[in-house]
Amino acid sequence: xxxxxxxxxxxxxxxxxxxxxxxxxxxxxxxxxxxxxxxxxxxxxxxxxxxxxxxxxxxxxxxxxxxxxxxxxxxxxxxxxxxxxxxxxxxxxxxxxxxxxxxxxxxxxxxxxxxxxxxxxxxxxxxxxxxxxxxxxxxxxxxxxxxxxxxxxxxxxxxxxxxxxxxxxxxxxxxxxxxxxxxxxxxxxxxxxxxxxxxxxxxxxxxxxxxxxxxxxxxxxxxxxxxxxxxxxxxxxxxxxxxxxxxxxxxxxxxxxxxxxxxxxxxxxxxxxxxxxxxxxxxxxxxxxxxxxxxxxxxxxxxxxxxxxxxxxxxxxxxxxxxxxxxxxxxxxxxxxxxxxxxxxxxxxxxxxxxxxxxxxxxxxxxxxxxxxxxxxxxxxxxxxxxxxxxxxxxxxxxxxxxxxxxxxxxxxxxxxxxxxxxxxxxxxxxxxxxxxxxxxxxxxxxxxxxxxxxxx
Numbered sequence: 001x002x003x004x005x006x007x008x009x010x011x012x013x014x015x016x017x018x019x020x021x022x023x024x025x026x027x028x029x030x031x032x033x034x035x036x037x038x039x040x041x042x043x044x045x046x047x048x049x050x051x052x053x054x055x056x057x058x059x060x061x062x063x064x065x066x067x068x069x070x071x072x073x074x075x076x077x078x079x080x081x082x083x084x085x086x087x088x089x090x091x092x093x094x095x096x097x098x099x100x101x102x103x104x105x106x107x108x109x110x111x112x113x114x115x116x117x118x119x120x121x122x123x124x125x126x127x128x129x130x131x132x133x134x135x136x137x138x139x140x141x142x143x144x145x146x147x148x149x150x151x152x153x154x155x156x157x158x159x160x161x162x163x164x165x166x167x168x169x170x171x172x173x174x175x176x177x178x179x180x181x182x183x184x185x186x187x188x189x190x191x192x193x194x195x196x197x198x199x200x201x202x203x204x205x206x207x208x209x210x211x212x213x214x215x216x217x218x219x220x221x222x223x224x225x226x227x228x229x230x231x232x233x234x235x236x237x238x239x240x241x242x243x244x245x246x247x248x249x250x251x252x253x254x255x256x257x258x259x260x261x262x263x264x265x266x267x268x269x270x271x272x273x274x275x276x277x278x279x280x281x282x283x284x285x286x287x288x289x290x291x292x293x294x295x296x297x298x299x300x301x302x303x304x305x306x307x308x309x310x311x312x313x314x315x316x317x318x319x320x321x322x323x324x325x326x327x328x329x330x331x332x333x334x335x336x337x338x339x340x341x342x343x344x345x346x347x348x349x350x351x352x353x354x355x356x357x358x359x360x361x362x363x364x365x366x367x368x369x370x371x372x373x374x375x376x377x378x379x380x381x382x383x384x385x386x387x388x389x390x391x392x393x394x395x396x397x398x399x400x401x402x403x404x405x406x407x408x409x410x411x412x413x414x415x416x417x418x419x420x421x422x423x424x425x426x427x428x429x430x431x432x433x434x435x436x437x438x439x440x441x442x443x444x445x446x447x448x449x450x451x452x453x454x455x456x457x
Contacts, residue, residue, distance in 0.1 A: 008154050009412035009419060013432040018149035020439060021111040021122060025085055025145065026104030027073040030065060039064035044104045046087045049096040056123065057099040058082065065103060073103050076110055079119035083126055085109040086142035092131045097123050109145060114442065116435045121161040124168055125153050128406045154410050157426040158435060163418055164409050171405055179398050182391050189384050189391075196380050197332035201363050205376045218366050225358030227321040228314050233286075233354065234307035235275045239264035245272050246305045250285045253297040253311075256331050266306060275306035277313075280323040284312045284330060286352050293350040294339040296330035298323050312354055325370040326362075328377055335360060 008014060017023065026044070030036070042061040049058060065073070082096040086107045097119055104110060113122050129151065135141040156164060199205045203216035210216055239247045243265025252259050266272065277283075279301030285293060287310045299305070307313060316326060329335055338360055343350040365373060408414040419426060428434070 007411075009156075009416075011157060011160075011419065011426045011431055012412060013155050013436055014152050015155055015436055016149065017111070017151045017153055019436065020117045020153070020155060021081070021113045023109065023111050023145060023149055026076070026106045026108045026110060028106050030069045030072070035065050035069035036063060037066060039066040039069070041065050041070055042100075042102045043069075044082065044096075044098075044102050044108060046084055046094065046105070046107050049082055049084065049094040049108070056097055058096045058102065059099045061102070070103065075101050076104050077101050077112065079113070080104075081111040081113070081119055081122045081126060082108050083111070083131070084143075085145070086140055088141070092135055092141060092143065093127075093129075095123055095126050109143065109148065114439045116158045116439060117155070118158070118161040118165055120165040120169075121156070124165065124406060125410055128403075128410055154412075155432045155436060156412070156415075157430050157432050159422070159425040159430060160415055160419065163415055163422075167414055168405060168409055172402070175398055175402060175405075179395065182395055182398070186388065186391050189388055193381065193384055194333045196377055197328060198334065200373050200377050201329055201332055201334060203363070203365065206365075206369055206372055215363060216365070218369070220364045222362050222364045223358060224314070224326075224360040224362050227326075227362065227364065228316045228358070230315045231284075231354035231357055232313040232315060234283075234309045234311045234313065235266070235271050236309040237266065237268060237271055239266055239308070241265070243267045245276075246303065247308050248277070248283070248299075248305050248311065249308045250288050250292075250295075250310045253283070253285055253295050256295075256297055256327055258297050258299065258302065260302065272306055277301075277305050277307060281307075282314045282316060282323055282326050282330075283307055284314060284352075284357060286310060286312050286354070286357070287349055289348065290343070290345070290350045293343055294330070294336055294352055296327050298327040312357060314357070320367070321364065322367065322370040322374060324374040324378075325365075328374065329362060330360070 029043075029045075041064055042058075043063045043065045044058055044061050045063060048061045076098060078098050078100050080098045082098065082104065084092050084094045084107065098104075111122060111126075113119055131143050131148070132141070134147045135143050196205070202210070203219060204210050207216040215221065235247065239249075241264065244267045245265060246260070246263040247266050248258060249264065251262060277299045279299065281299040283297055283299060285295045287293060288295070314326065316323065339352055342356045342359065343352045345351075405414070412419075424430075426432075
């Protein structure tokens with residue numbers, strides 16, 4: 001969706017994208033290792049481009065091609081504006097600018113602006129547009145360049161384009177710094193949460209004068225298998241998009257809780273009877289990517305559900321261990337470290353089976369103290385939750401502000417005062433109307449082919 005309003009400053013003009021830039025696409029990717037062997041020339045792929053609000057320039061790439069490859073490819077000049085032509089819908093709004101001459105893959109569209117049109121101005125204007133609404137809905141969504149070429153954009157006089165870019169970059173720099181600080185604060189909260197868990201399972205949350213190396217009086221060092229009657233794998237049956245009962249999967253475990261927004265279902269009565277969850281059940285994610293395997297959540301009885309095969313239900317002994325105490329422990333850095341030492345590796349996934357799960361070392365406090373520890377943890381985590389909620393709200397406000405600044409920039413509001421003070425720089429020969437006339441004349445001149453000599457001459 002274009003953010004721009006219809007009314008523009010008197011000195012601006014609206015025109016088609018293709019009228020102010022040479023629009024095309026990159027090169028087919030060279031096939032074969034010989035094109036990449038000892039490569040030194042950067043070859044830009046979609047994944048090298050910055051996302052909306054992220055890196056502006058492509059300065060280097062993951063792939064480099066060699067002299068043999070470039071003989072067959074077109075090189076795009078510094079200042080060429082890039083936008084994703086085909087790819088997953090989440091990638092269709094990636095934009096970038098070339099910091100130097102580079103070779104570009106065909107999934108990327110290119111826009112080389114004509115003289116008088118700032119590359120940066122064009123780059124920021126493209127960030128006001130969502131291409132998803134004109135993309136072909138196929139397995140790999142793509143944008144027809146014929147539709148892109150006709151998109152209307154506001155053209156400010158060249159000097160005002162440069163002023164807009166200067167103001168945006170100053171404002172975005174401040175905004176990016178604020179966002180970076182918010183993200184750092186978010187990461188620090190993660191560190192703090194783990195510090196709380198470290199103190200909890202060292203015994204120092206409830207025994208303030210305890211030395212780190214000693215367990216408190218009354219605590220025992222046991223194995224997880226000592227406090228559970230069994231461990232149980234979930235359903236291996238294929239789930240459905242609709243059905244009677246939700247089937248909780250590994251993706252539903254988020255931060256020690258269950259996320260109920262992305263569900264699959266079952267109608268199988270035998271499965272429901274065998275794998276129905278009970279309030280207080282602790283579920284352990286036995287198979288996932290290496291960094292996520294082992295995450296654990298507690299089922300609070302929110303709604304009837306069963307659990308899938310990549311999860312293990314820990315049938316704990318109620319008189320020995322509290323469900324929340326066990327869940328927090330298994331999500332602690334100490335438990336994750338142990339899990340990393342025993343997990344097995346497959347293709348892009350790791351596994352911790354039930355037998356290994358029962359070998360997890362566990363500092364076991366008396367049951368009453370376990371519940372007190374859970375209260376102490378949740379008291380601190382509650383504050384963290386509120387702070388994270390505030391951070392997320394401010395991150396969203398930053399995104400809204402970024403969109404607002406772009407809207408102000410390309411409606412003329414951002415430079416309204418500047419225009420009043422610099423009328424001489426945007427009128428007459430410096431006006432947008434004159435700029436577009438010059439560009440049109442230059443394009444027409446390039447299209448006139450000089451007469452060549454006849455072959456027999």
